[in-house]
Amino acid sequence: MSRKLLERLQQEFGTAILRTADQHGDAVIWVAPKDATVVLRHLRDREQCELLLDVAGVDYPERAKRFEVNYLLRSLARAHRVRVKIDVAEGEAVESATPLWRCADWHEREVFDLLGVPFRGHPDLRRILCHHEFEGHALRKDYPIEQGQPCVSTEKLFGDHEIEQASRRSEGVAAAGDESGLPSDLLTVNIGPSHPATHGALRVEVLLDGETVVRARSEIGYLHRCFEKEAEDHTWHEVMPYTDRLNYCSALLNNAIWAHSVEKLLGVQITPRCRAIRVIVSELARLTDHLVCLAANLVDIGALTNYWYLYNVREGIYQIFDKLCGSRLTTNYARIGGMSHDLYPGFAEETLFHLGRLDEAIRDVTGLVARNRIFLDRTVGVGAISREEALSWGYTGPCLRATGLAYDVRRFAPYFGYEEYDFDIPVGEHGDTYDRIMVRFEEMKQSARIIRQALRKLPEGPVNIDDPRVILPPKESVYGSIEGMMNQFKLIYEGIQVPAGEAYGFGEGGNGELGFFCVSNGTGRPWRVKVRPPCFPIFSSYSRLIEGGMIPDAIAILGSLNIIAGELDR
Amino acid sequence: MAVDLEAPSGFLTTRLRQAINWGRKYSLWPLPFGTACCAIEFMSTVSSYNDLSRFGAELVRFSPRQSDLLIVAGTISYKQAPILKTIYSQMAEPKWVIAMGVCASSGGFYNNYSTLQGIDRIIPVDFYVAGCPPTPENLLHGLVMLQEKVAREGLVPATERHARRAQA
């Protein structure tokens, strides 16, 4: 599939395409910085690559052209997976892709912040994850991981000039409609980074005219915990607990997709039982993710009762996790090549019991809100976004499906055997807050359906693959034989030796497509891991969604986007 | 506190300090400074199954002016640190701080360029709750321990402590 695409591109661009490769089904092309924009535009317009998934920078200090910038593209219509690679030297700029995809804005800022690659024509090239007093570029190989830089002040997001401009514009509007003759001074208000409705550490600075948001600008990075730098500092296996804390509302999904990505790079096939277990725990995690999102969203718009109803079910699922993994939230359950252990006896019965309670809760809550006048007024038509715009902003997951596009990785590129299960992909119509909420309610029903099927036909057999290069030996062998002990020692100290290469592993996370772009140089530690966090591009569109609306709308919209700071800032 | 059976009914003899501290310890108003995963477990602690209100601390307030217990739940990055400090200083005395989870206590397993290695580098902490994240039971335990501490304190506890700190 990717071969044909590569041939077409070579015909079209000839020598402008420096090199091509097919990596695990992804079409990879190398282009010079000066040709990047034409190629990217061609891919968007002619090859229907409507999604820019991510922009990932990699540092190779020993190369003449030290940095490699990867644009990860996806065509939903034609099922292309493309990676455009641009090598640049220190200080050399890449043409910004912001005119092509709106989400390029934040992705490129991140590359600039962490690696120091400049983007020409970028509208707002500032740091994004590190604070504004930070010096240097943290993801460069020569930046020591422990070198902290304290910060003493908070950046203002709007300059005085911008505030004045916005005031003048809104005064013009007021003068036309309002006869009071009062001057309309805009009020600058910070929502967050410590605000109950942000559910984590986000900041939005808004310019208000009364209660109307005239301008908004968001800032992130308050929970930047250096996942990617930590990953380079640990063995492939040791990264697992860090993945728990990306989207901490659905840690099991991150665990499973991380393991899946590394397995892709290793080229190993997991066992049928492991696949089924991963499906079950992934869907349970999706349930907790949606439950937290919906409960919090409903509280924010004043529907407190539902919080208790939904949280009770979630508590039940957490108790299952607790028994299964020894931890409620930070599960650390998957392993590369398998799981840390099998399900416990009685798992199926307990899960089915809690699924029953879930059905009840969904019935109760949708009964309370689905036709509730107040709820409808607060959500219908609020924060609507069209399908095309959502794609340009890099939406995936429930927020994209709410606009009516049935894109779900579990269908688009099935993994863990998702193609063997019957389930529907619920979609909305208007892409507004109401649709986003309702899509999540429906998805919970589908997840429950998948879990029930998986429990019914759970295959017997081993959970872990039989491969001493990847899986730790059983304890009897570690304590009883020199080979076993050596094997354990090497895997723990040196880590799994992953062959040199790169792979982009992805799956359907709670908020959309979660991906790990992994680069290995053939050692026990990753050379580079770039997370594709689904809520990062979604949150970059937040200002656009709330400008012109009221403050209470902004709160309702924020909840429905389900922004999880751990994954957003990594 | 003791009820004096000899005295005319309706009276209670106690020390002022004890009476006030008794009131304080059962009416802590928490401000959850939730930044990360620990905040999710804080939410579990408030919700019906664990029910923080059994300990008199369910009036969660997001305004520092209305609360006397700061629960720092989650990782504090250097970017977030000035904000935490401002919020702490906006709280009126007497005030207490719980560091919930290893990140707030020590930076946890994030020993890196952007994570503050424990909030006690910028604000005083009364009680550290271990765990990553602590279970709701663990947080409740922390709260009860804090209550015991509150009961033992002098009448103007936090102010004094604060002044001492300022001098040091």
Ligand code: SF4
């Ligand atoms: S202590 Fe653990 S659970 Fe809590 S915020 Fe830190 S990483 Fe998350």
